[in-house]
Amino acid sequence: MRLAIYGYGNLGRGAEAAILKSPDAELVGVFTRRDPNSVQTRTGAKVFAADEILRFRDEIDAVILCGGSATDLPALTPMLAKDFNVIDSFDTHANIPAHFDAVDAAAKAGGKLALISCGWDPGMFSLNRLYASAILPDGRDYTFWGRGVSQGHSDAIRRIPGVLDARQYTVPIKEALEAVRSGKQPELSAREKHLRECYVVAAPNADRAAIEQAIKTMPNYFADYDTTVTFISAEEMREKHGALPHGGFVIRTGKTGLSGEHTHRIEYSLALDSNPEFTAGVLVAFARALCRMASRGATGCLTVFDIAPADLSPLSREALRRTML
Amino acid sequence: MRLAIYGYGNLGRGAEAAILKSPDAELVGVFTRRDPNSVQTRTGAKVFAADEILRFRDEIDAVILCGGSATDLPALTPMLAKDFNVIDSFDTHANIPAHFDAVDAAAKAGGKLALISCGWDPGMFSLNRLYASAILPDGRDYTFWGRGVSQGHSDAIRRIPGVLDARQYTVPIKEALEAVRSGKQPELSAREKHLRECYVVAAPNADRAAIEQAIKTMPNYFADYDTTVTFISAEEMREKHGALPHGGFVIRTGKTGLSGEHTHRIEYSLALDSNPEFTAGVLVAFARALCRMASRGATGCLTVFDIAPADLSPLSREALRRTML
Numbered sequence: 100m101r102l103a104i105y106g107y108g109n110l111g112r113g114a115e116a117a118i119l120k121s122p123d124a125e126l127v128g129v130f131t132r133r134d135p136n137s138v139q140t141r142t143g144a145k146v147f148a149a150d151e152i153l154r155f156r157d158e159i160d161a162v163i164l165c166g167g168s169a170t171d172l173p174a175l176t177p178m179l180a181k182d183f184n185v186i187d188s189f190d191t192h193a194n195i196p197a198h199f200d201a202v203d204a205a206a207k208a209g210g211k212l213a214l215i216s217c218g219w220d221p222g223m224f225s226l227n228r229l230y231a232s233a234i235l236p237d238g239r240d241y242t243f244w245g246r247g248v249s250q251g252h253s254d255a256i257r258r259i260p261g262v263l264d265a266r267q268y269t270v271p272i273k274e275a276l277e278a279v280r281s282g283k284q285p286e287l288s289a290r291e292k293h294l295r296e297c298y299v300v301a302a303p304n305a306d307r308a309a310i311e312q313a314i315k316t317m318p319n320y321f322a323d324y325d326t327t328v329t330f331i332s333a334e335e336m337r338e339k340h341g342a343l344p345h346g347g348f349v350i351r352t353g354k355t356g357l358s359g360e361h362t363h364r365i366e367y368s369l370a371l372d373s374n375p376e377f378t379a380g381v382l383v384a385f386a387r388a389l390c391r392m393a394s395r396g397a398t399g400c401l402t403v404f405d406i407a408p409a410d411l412s413p414l415s416r417e418a419l420r421r422t423m424l
Numbered sequence: 425m426r427l428a429i430y431g432y433g434n435l436g437r438g439a440e441a442a443i444l445k446s447p448d449a450e451l452v453g454v455f456t457r458r459d460p461n462s463v464q465t466r467t468g469a470k471v472f473a474a475d476e477i478l479r480f481r482d483e484i485d486a487v488i489l490c491g492g493s494a495t496d497l498p499a500l501t502p503m504l505a506k507d508f509n510v511i512d513s514f515d516t517h518a519n520i521p522a523h524f525d526a527v528d529a530a531a532k533a534g535g536k537l538a539l540i541s542c543g544w545d546p547g548m549f550s551l552n553r554l555y556a557s558a559i560l561p562d563g564r565d566y567t568f569w570g571r572g573v574s575q576g577h578s579d580a581i582r583r584i585p586g587v588l589d590a591r592q593y594t595v596p597i598k599e600a601l602e603a604v605r606s607g608k609q610p611e612l613s614a615r616e617k618h619l620r621e622c623y624v625v626a627a628p629n630a631d632r633a634a635i636e637q638a639i640k641t642m643p644n645y646f647a648d649y650d651t652t653v654t655f656i657s658a659e660e661m662r663e664k665h666g667a668l669p670h671g672g673f674v675i676r677t678g679k680t681g682l683s684g685e686h687t688h689r690i691e692y693s694l695a696l697d698s699n700p701e702f703t704a705g706v707l708v709a710f711a712r713a714l715c716r717m718a719s720r721g722a723t724g725c726l727t728v729f730d731i732a733p734a735d736l737s738p739l740s741r742e743a744l745r746r747t748m749l
Contacts, residue, residue, distance in 0.1 A: 113680070116680060116681055116682050117680065119682070120561055120562055120680070121561065141682055142682065192749070195745055195746070195749050196742070196745060196746050199745055216749055221749045223555070223559070223690075225748055225749045226555070226733055227692075228748045229733050229734070229736070229737060229744060229748050230548070230551070230733060230736065232737065232748070233709040233712075233733075233736035233737045233738075234548070234702070234705045234706050234709050234736075235702075235705055236445055236446060236705075236738075237445055355438070355441060355442065355445070355697075355698060355701040355702065355704075355705060356441055356698065356701055357441050357444070357466055357467065361696075361697035361698040361701050361702075362697050363694070363695065363696045363697060363698075363701075363702050363705075364693075364694070364695040364696075365548075365692075365693075365694055366691075366692070366693045366694075366695075367552075367690075367691070367692050368689075368690075368691045369688070369689070369690055369691075370688065370689040370691075371686075371688045371689075372680075372686035372687050372688060373680060373681065373686040373688075376680040376681055376686050376688075377559070377560075377680065377686075377688050379680075380559045380560055380561075380680060380688075381559050384558040384559050387558075402744075402745055402749055403733070403749075404732065404733050404734035404741065404744050404745070404748075404749070405732050405734055405741070406732060406733075407729065407730050407731060407732050408551055408554050408555060408558075408728075408729050408731075409554070409729035409730055411554065411555065411558035411559075412554060412557065412558045413558075413561075416727075416729065416730070417521070419554060419727075419729050420520055420521060420524055420727055420729070421520070421521055423550055423553045423554050423557070423729075424517070424520050424541055424546045424550045424727055424728075424729070
């Protein structure tokens with residue numbers, strides 16, 4: 100499959116590495132809205148201006164969109180879906196139905212196939228919520244995130260006056276995890292499920308007490324959580340907080356038997372050194388399915404729920420049955 | 425969907441309970457090779473003689489086959505696949521390709537759809553091996569089973585002279601699990617991965633030392649494992665070992681980045697109070713997909729790898745995107 104990367108931030112760089120590891124994938128090029136001459140790829144892959152992409156209409160089997168969900172993808176994915184098979188990792192859960200409709204209409208108009216919201220949440224975590232709820236209908240599922248860096252929360256802190264840099268870790272609370280695993284199906288508030296750990300580099304003369312107060316009372320982001328704020332130096336930030344680890348847990352417990360006499364637990368967890376590189380691995384696997392389904396004539400918009408798992412693997416169905424079933 | 429249960433042991437009884445919990449499923453009846461008058465169902469479901477099933481050709485959307493993999497399913501699944509959409513939990517991994525071919529030929533001849541080897545291993549564990557290997561191609565996966573009752577190993581002990589009853593628990597070894605989770609990708613022997621715990625009721629005058637020796641040296645079943653043998657009374661067996669718990673772990677660790685600089689771990693685990701009732705829950709969810717795909721005209725044999733997850737849920741695709749993605 101001949102893939103293109105559109106957008107070259109952390110996720111685009113992850114996709115470049117993931118394509119290199121896929122024996123059946125070839126990288127046509129990286130498309131950027133920056134000056135292509137200013138972009139140096141990790142593998143020496145060619146860089147093109149974003150608005151040149153239509154020239155490559157017949158040379159690209161699928162475009163991996165590596166933009167942000169806030170402003171990039173809502174415009175980009177429908178725009179490109181008219182001319183290319185596209186895949187994105189749109190992750191604003193509440194806006195997925197609207198994004199789906201826009202992409203579906205564009206892809207159908209162009210006779211192309213699209214797959215949205217593909218990563219680990221939404222993505223692999225969603226799949227696990229679906230499988231578990233179908234198998235154990237009389238049950239309840241819980242999703243925990245972390246320990247890992249939340250880019251959105253880190254950005255929110257950086258916007259506070261006097262903050263030079265910040266990194267926020269979302270941390271699942273052990274007692275909540277254990278209560279869920281016990282099968283008791285507890286009601287848990289936001290505060291009971293996750294802690295928020297903040298590391299902040301403040302400007303030399305900044306009012307640290309005011310910064311800490313501004314973080315801890317910030318609505319939606321921090322006010323509903325127990326939040327710790329630690330001021331550190333720029334060096335410490337570079338040395339200890341340069342990576343982008345993440346992960347989490349999807350746990351469903353449920354009952355079976357005529358009177359619910361048996362309890363079961365299904366747990367899926369991820370522990371990731373690099374959130375963008377792992378997400379890129381998911382994107383490349385699903386791009387394989389996208390290309391196969393497009394070659395069978397499918398059009399419109401799909402999600403991970405619509406993909407038969409066999410289409411994700413470079414192995415044949417016969418080999419999968421023999422080696423993995 | 426109108427379902428039938430063929431075979432009424434532990435799995436058939438689990439399927440009966442699982443169908444009761446599925447709002448979109450109706451149980452047409454239980455088909456047994458025993459005298460139907462001797463079988464009392466848990467819910468009062470009707471019982472018919474197995475050879476009457478062809479009379480119900482137009483009233484059954486799918487048959488859930490609840491026989492054993494050793495002798496029942498290799499004959500039954502191809503036989504019934506000529507006249508019905510069928511699903512089984514055939515679990516002799518090495519014979520899956522041959523079973524698939526036989527069922528595929530029969531289903532195609534009859535214009536029916538079949539799904540084999542559907543449970544948790546093969547089944548949900550297989551799916552997790554596939555997803556994880558597609559996402560992290562540069563990695564390695566490990567499957568651990570237990571703590572849980574192995575019926576095959578329990579039966580093997582019961583065949584030893586002087587043994588009245590036996591229960592064997594397969595127990596994953598913690599140190600092996602931790603070594604795998606660390607990302608080190610260790611080489612592990614059978615003995616290093618699992619312990620075998622045996623509880624045995626001996627006949628009054630039996631030679632216990634000889635029984636213990638016979639168990640511990642039994643080829644394939646026990647000789648390659650550290651095995652403990654504990655003699656207990658028939659009462660203790662009834663009181664403490666009457667349940668059929670099981671579960672296990674599928675763990676894949678892998679590397680990403682240009683030089684493999686980042687490590688990731690994907691872990692899926694099950695902790696089940698009742699192995700047959702959980703397996704029945706998997707079968708009913710996949711029977712839903714089977715009925716939907718058959719109504720779209722699909723024929724032949726499938727496995728869990730061929731099923732788009734959305735087809736497992738009673739919810740519409742639109743509702744799934746809105747609530748689970």
